Amino acid sequence: MRISTRFADTSFSVLALAGAYLIFKEPSSAALAIDNWNPWLELGCAFILTIIMASYAVWGARLDRRCAEDYVFQLITNAALIAVITSLMSHAIWDMSFLNERGLPKPTSGDMVGVMILSWAMGYTFYRVRGLNA
């Protein structure tokens, strides 16, 4: 299947809704922490999982590049950069905000995924409307 501009437009509209839902939905109860969980094991799991997921993402991006025309791929990748920067900055500000002391809950992983997806869709819309040279 070829990823056309229309397909990308539709996909990012759906993604924007999904991102907004993740941000505004009620957070689920936190997972119980296991007291005797070895921190080195946790670090190892995180490291291995990151390598596996990053490799999978590289494969996925290669597939995207083959399936999408260059214009669409550039739109997606430029928007992804916006999403990464927005997510990092949002997390830093939201997590360290003085409003946390006044009752604003810390961001959940769902919130951050929501911010990332929504900002990806917003970045896509921005470049689609203003152009990749904007």
Added chain:
Amino acid sequence: MKNNLKILRAMRDWSQAELASHLDVSRQAINAIETGKYDPSLPLAFKIARLFEQNIEDIFDDEFAGE
């Protein structure tokens, strides 16, 4: 990057959709190139040049040339 793709397309009396089908890209991509919202990749630029039987630099104006 400025280009004269719109003029070349008009000379052949092609619509954006027709040019897009010749180049195997979407009509939106052609529109984005013509309006300067997107600079095509090198392979696509070569494809455009071959289609119109011109050199790339005759179609695309390198605004940074001479700097």
